Amino acid sequence: MKSSSWLQTGGFALLGFAFALSVWKVFTYTKQENDPNVRTLRFAHWQLEDGVSGALDQAARDYEKLHPGVRIIQIRIPEKVYPNWVTTQLVGGTAPDLIQIGKGIDQARLARFFDPITDEVIKPNPYNVGSPLEGVPWRDTFIDGMTGGFDETLQDYYGAPLFMATVRMYYNRSLMRDITGSDQPPRNFAEMIELADKTREFSRRENRLVVPIAGSRYNAPILIERVFASMTQRLGQDLATRRQFQFDGEQMLVALLQDRWNLETPALQSSLKLASQLGRHMQPGFMQLDREDATFLFEQGRALMVATGSWDATTLFNRPSFPVGVFDLPAPSPQHPEYGRFVMGRHSEQGVRSYGPLGIPNVSKNRELALDFLRFVTSQPGNQNFTTRSGWLPVTLNVKPVDSVAPFMPVFDGYPDGFTLTRTTEMRRVVETNFHLLFGPEEPVQRFVDNVSGPLKSAGRADLVRLQRDRVQQLTRADLTVTANEMLAAQNADEAEAYLRRARGQRERQFGAETAHAHVSTLLEE
Amino acid sequence: MKWRYRGKLGFGYYNNRSRWFSLGPTPTVWIEVLPMIPLVRLRAFWIAGLCVGSALSMKAEDGWALISSLQFNDARGAFTDADQSDPRNRLGLGVALLGSQPKTEANLARAETIFRELRDADTSSDIGVRAGFFLARIAHLHRQPSRWTEAAELYRATYDAAPTHPIGQRALVHWGIVTLLRTTNAESVREELERFKTQTAEFTDEGAARDAHWVLMDFYERKLDDKAATLREIEAVLTSPVPLRDVTRFGLLIQAAELSRLLGNTERALGHFRAFVAQATRDSRIFLVKERVAELEASQ
Incomplete structure (x- = not known):
């Protein structure tokens, strides 16, 4: 027989096998779906990082063992297509029983397609029986009080969060030993800069391509913004208008328009100097590179350090052939001879919130089961298992992280952050367009300031106008929802208190925004 | 597309352009025709149909529920269908028009007319x-x-x-x-x-x-x-x-404490700062506040 005939026969056989396999899959799927003795629960999320999917699968198997007749299916959707996927599922009425809330789900969709779980979060989690959290309302068993699942506009809880993250500096311990003779990380900013200089010298001496810090348009800002936010700590407190130890993006924009700070302000000059210094320790052209490029460089042993979040911990601990260590993102301390006067101290991570809560779409036919599974995975034993298996940070109180991620646990003793130049859309655009100037030769800071100062103020104004526009929408919407909740309270005596609670919360939030809107309007009219 | 029952217009639905499509004879027709039909089964069918119809008809309460969950366009449909002689439904329609997307001058003007009529009535x-x-x-x-x-x-x-x-x-x-x-x-x-x-x-x-x-x-x-x-x-x-919501209360406690401190009233400042420390255990400002408390206590 000719070889072409063999190929044809083989091709047909393969086609037949594929067809038979498809028929079998469809048949078994339909059979499973129609099995009256099995209830199937599906949940979808975009956390495709190493460790998460396996840990969630194991949680699902644990739950199935506890509840015979229940089958749990995990649906993993890549982050890039998640918004489109989730929109299609919600609008088409085919959404799974639990969906990670976030990308592609705004407040209007949350209100339209999801069931609030506010009534449930005040009840104790039955899976905490026997643990120190027994009898504690479910909401209060979360490290952040379940704020990650609360929607301020709608004044309701819509999901239980499973994920929390902080950012740190990863380093190659073997390479560190080669360069310094020890694998101990730097203890402060000055030591890190010294280490970076030693690394460059090592690279030249050994004729080996090694950069001190792996940078990319994703990783570099993590480090640079940390330095910025530290250097503007005192300035932020001085500029804060309300004596509340807080300086938000809007106050920053207002102060910029009032000429209370600019790029010549000493704290900003120092921030830019440090950013320029850090950028020179990254590989050339890093702002054109992606996250994967920086990770790849680090994994190849061609970069000593990389700044990223705890979400990369499992990947970065397991993939490289060398041992990896972690240390806190460095910023100058108040004792630093040159920069210390701008800094209050290490920033607090009290504000770190859980994110990406799993919510229950209103088309789910398994609301109670979905709620129960959520209680199971966020209970103290459930979250302990998830944390141990995934290597991610815990979201539930009294859960111990695995040793490797212990350095990622939020540090609570610290000071509020200052501000950065990339908090608002237009300012971010102006700064990022000119960022490369900071890392070039010949007076980079001055060149950056000369190019950015003018456009920065216009951009700040545009951002403030945008904030005002958003705020008008928030205020006008709140009028409508407050009225609706008050009317519903008048018509439903049984649920009046819940409606009035919502109306009160919405009204209070609206009122704070209303006075701020009035003052900013005057500023913009001037 | 949502099935509706609109009284004299019978069962049907609105298309995307808010045009009504009737899907059956109106109740008036049924009332006139059915007595002439001797079959009891058909009469039963008619009664069942009317029951379903009343269950399907939108209540004003549904409209307010839709507004509370930001579904303004649907709420507008619900209030349009509701009894317009009831001022609560007229108010609901005006409110829904203010939230409807896209925002148009026509909707705003119509809402304004409705509100003016309601206000002037009483x-x-x-x-x-x-x-x-x-x-x-x-x-x-x-x-x-x-x-x-x-x-x-x-x-x-x-x-x-x-x-x-x-x-x-x-x-x-x-x-x-x-x-x-x-x-x-x-x-x-x-x-x-x-x-x-x-x-x-x-x-x-x-x-x-x-x-x-x-x-x-x-x-x-x-x-x-x-x-x-x-x-x-x-x-x-x-x-x-x-x-007050926690986020508001915590900010005001710090502000009250700072103002008291600046006015020279250390006791009052400490009172507010201590209240913050007791309540705001998860706030990023707690370390700074504790420092202030220590400073004030040392100065006493």
Whole structure:
């Protein structure tokens, strides 16, 4: 027989096998779906990082063992297509029983397609029986009080969060030993800069391509913004208008328009100097590179350090052939001879919130089961298992992280952050367009300031106008929802208190925004 | 597409352009035709159909529920279908029109007409006061740039029509904001603030009373930098019987403590700071506040 005939026969056989396999899959799927003795629960999320999917699968198997007749299916959707996927599922009425809330789900969709779980979060989690959290309302068993699942506009809880993250500096311990003779990380900013200089010298001496810090348009800002936010700590407190130890993006924009700070302000000059210094320790052209490029460089042993979040911990601990260590993102301390006067101290991570809560779409036919599974995975034993298996940070109180991620646990003793130049859309655009100037030769800071100062103020104004526009929408919407909740309270005596609670919360939030809107309007009219 | 039952129009649905498509004979037809049909089964079918119809028909309550969950376009359909002789449904339609997307001048004008009719029908009724309030909100926020003078007049008229109604009192608070904002001279600001304070002192609605203290606090601080008056108003907000959200309360506690410290009242400052430390265990400012507490205690 000719070889072409063999190929044809083989091709047909393969086609037949594929067809038979498809028929079998469809048949078994339909059979499973129609099995009256099995209830199937599906949940979808975009956390495709190493460790998460396996840990969630194991949680699902644990739950199935506890509840015979229940089958749990995990649906993993890549982050890039998640918004489109989730929109299609919600609008088409085919959404799974639990969906990670976030990308592609705004407040209007949350209100339209999801069931609030506010009534449930005040009840104790039955899976905490026997643990120190027994009898504690479910909401209060979360490290952040379940704020990650609360929607301020709608004044309701819509999901239980499973994920929390902080950012740190990863380093190659073997390479560190080669360069310094020890694998101990730097203890402060000055030591890190010294280490970076030693690394460059090592690279030249050994004729080996090694950069001190792996940078990319994703990783570099993590480090640079940390330095910025530290250097503007005192300035932020001085500029804060309300004596509340807080300086938000809007106050920053207002102060910029009032000429209370600019790029010549000493704290900003120092921030830019440090950013320029850090950028020179990254590989050339890093702002054109992606996250994967920086990770790849680090994994190849061609970069000593990389700044990223705890979400990369499992990947970065397991993939490289060398041992990896972690240390806190460095910023100058108040004792630093040159920069210390701008800094209050290490920033607090009290504000770190859980994110990406799993919510229950209103088309789910398994609301109670979905709620129960959520209680199971966020209970103290459930979250302990998830944390141990995934290597991610815990979201539930009294859960111990695995040793490797212990350095990622939020540090609570610290000071509020200052501000950065990339908090608002237009300012971010102006700064990022000119960022490369900071890392070039010949007076980079001055060149950056000369190019950015003018456009920065216009951009700040545009951002403030945008904030005002958003705020008008928030205020006008709140009028409508407050009225609706008050009317519903008048018509439903049984649920009046819940409606009035919502109306009160919405009204209070609206009122704070209303006075701020009035003052900013005057500023913009001037 | 949602199935609806619209009385004389029978069963059907609205298409994307809000056009009604009837999917069966109207009840009037059934009422005329059915008695002529001797079959009992058909009569039963008719009765069952009417029951389903009443269950499917939109109640005004459904419309408010849709608004509370930000589904303004659907709420508009629900209120359009509802009995238009009921002023609550007319108010609902006006409210839904304000939230409908895309925002158009036609919707705004139609909502304005509805609110004006409702207000003029009875200025002091619950619906009339709410309609008056929304007219002021249209001038203040829905139309940009804001029509400050018109908004102030409408807020004031709403309060004058129903000074004991919670919405009337709420309207006076907003009148305070737009009026004080346009006052620039420090002396005039102080006079206006005193007048506003007197007017709002007798408020019966706790929410409106709390908001009035908020306005006083805000303007004493921003326009006059009067620390003692600001502190007094912050403390009034903090002790209001209407519960504050944590995020607001924590900020105000720090502000009250700092103002007390600056006014030289260490005991009062410590009281507010300690209240913050006890309540705001998850706040990023707690370390800084604890430091302040230690400093103040050392200075005593």
